[in-house]
Amino acid sequence: MGKVIVGAAVIGAAAVCAAAALIVRHRVRNSNPCVKSANILKELEEKCATPASKLRQIADAMTVEMHAGLASEGGSKLKMLITYVDNLPTGDEEGVFYALDLGGTNFRVLRVQLSGKSVIEYKEFAEVSIPPHLMVGTPDALFDYIAAELAKFIADESEKFHLPPGRQRELGFTFSFPVLQLSIDSGTLIRWTKGFSINDMIGKDVVAELTKAMDRQGVDMRVSALVNDTVGTLAGGKYDNKDVAIAVILGTGSNAAYVERAQAIPKWHGPHPKSGEMVINMEWGNFKSSHLPLTEYDNTLDVESLNPGEQIFEKMIAGMYLGELLRRVLYRMAEEAALFGDTVPPKLKTQFILRTPEMSAMHHDTSPDLKVVGEKLKDILGIPDTPLSTRKTVVEICNIIATRGARLAAAGILGILKKTGRESFRDGEIPNTVIAMDGGLYEHYIEYRNCLENTLNELVGENFAKHIKLILSNDGSGIGAALLAASHSQYI
Ligand code: ADP
Ligand code: MG
Secondary structure, eight states, rough: OOHHHHHHHHHHHHHHHHHHHHHHHHHHSOOOOOHHHHHHHHHHHTTTOOOOOHHHHHHHHHHHHHHHHSSSSTTTSSOOOOOOSSSSOOOEEEEEEEEEESSSEEEEEEEEESSSSOOEEEEEEEEEEHHHHHSSSHHHHHHHHHHHHHHHHHOOOOOTTOTTTOOEEEEEEEEEEOOOEEETTEEEEOOOOOTOOOOOTTSSSSHHHHHHHHHHHHHHHEEEEEHHHHHHHHHHHHHOOTEEEEEEESSSSSEEEEEEEEGOOOOOOOOOTTTTTEEEEOOGGGGOOTOOOOOOOHHHHHHTTTTTSSSSHHHHHHHHHHHHHHHHHHHHHHHHHHHTTTSSGGGGGGGTSHHHHHHHHTTTTOSSTTTHHHEEEEHHHHHSOOOHHHHHHHHEEEEHHHHHHHHHHHHHHHHHHHHHTTGGOTTTOOOOEEEEEHHHHHHOOOOHHHHHHHHHHHHOOHHTTEEEEEOOOOOOHHHHHHHHHHHHHHHO
């Protein structure tokens, strides 16, 4: 009996709160809009705050999850996938090698001629878009299309590239979807992402499917390495700079890979690698921690996404989502504080209408009247003639969201530095650590990139910062795959 009464009291209280909220929201529209939007902005800033102390907690949580994911399969939200890459390219690789990079709406094919002295003598590539119907068709249709493009690419080969007589062409396959790797040159698809949905592929060996298609299309080529883009970037980076030990992708999505000691991977039961090391694909986008500064905007974005509850870290830091977070904040300001006048601009209701490149363009607007911001609001959202104060508010929101994302990405990197023990060296013993970065977000969103680098320096301290370098490894993933085909060549 008592319980029922308590329950009723709670429901009653909730109803009163909801009614109060309605009244507040209604009233607000009639109160001073500037004050109200300033309040929403202040609240956003507070909720998104990432002081160094919080970032350290997040880095520690990342380290804990890394340990758990390495201890046992399914031990953590971090998959910590074993890549079977235990020897990264050394620079001694020689000859012509190919790569195929598939992981979005375009795929790239490329070939490199390697000198054997850490030099890529020649490089050629072609980029081909995937017709949308093939993203949701059959495996044969997709792989036949790709194999046919490979055949054309080989037919176009210039004389600079030398395949020694009697040798088969070798390919590194960058396949950036979740794969359960079975060996360096085989792995089964766990699930499609990024708009792909092809029946009869889950659980199948992607290399076997590509190989069958190459046979059908008359392409005589062997897949010598199957990797994802982080692993390719790590290999490509390492070829240029021996101190590369970590790769981070910040593009549409986000992920990281790094070199781990074999003894630190309890779940690995295979033969001990000669190098004593193994590359781990973290799949860090799926990281989650109670320390993450999540807001109402993050929560609704997640609930309404195609993969609710998954990829929470990615949804706070990666290019697919930053613009959408901005839209959600603007929507609330339009609704509750009449930021854009009496009515909410209809286009502001469309999910993903504000893309991160547009957000970046507004954030970087240095003109005195924020001309770019005005144009974007007009062109994308159909809001003409915004006052300067409104444009300033938009830039501030961009700054809060991008800053939080960049600082969290830096905390993730600190987590890897801690896990690999690099953060605990004493002066004089600190190893140089180079981090290979790739992805359109890192490459083009300068404020984000600068903030990430400054934050990492702030977190590791002055002494260690001198030994850390982030390099843009543009297209590293494709070249890296070709290099891995070389270092795992059937002729070695
Ligand atoms: P993918 O991650 O799909 O393999 P990219 O590495 O090229 O491809 O990254 C593309 C992503 O980078 C876009 O989805 C976008 O979020 C982000 N991006 C591209 N250009 C910019 C830009 N100018 N400013 C900010 N973000 C950008
Ligand atoms: Mg990519």
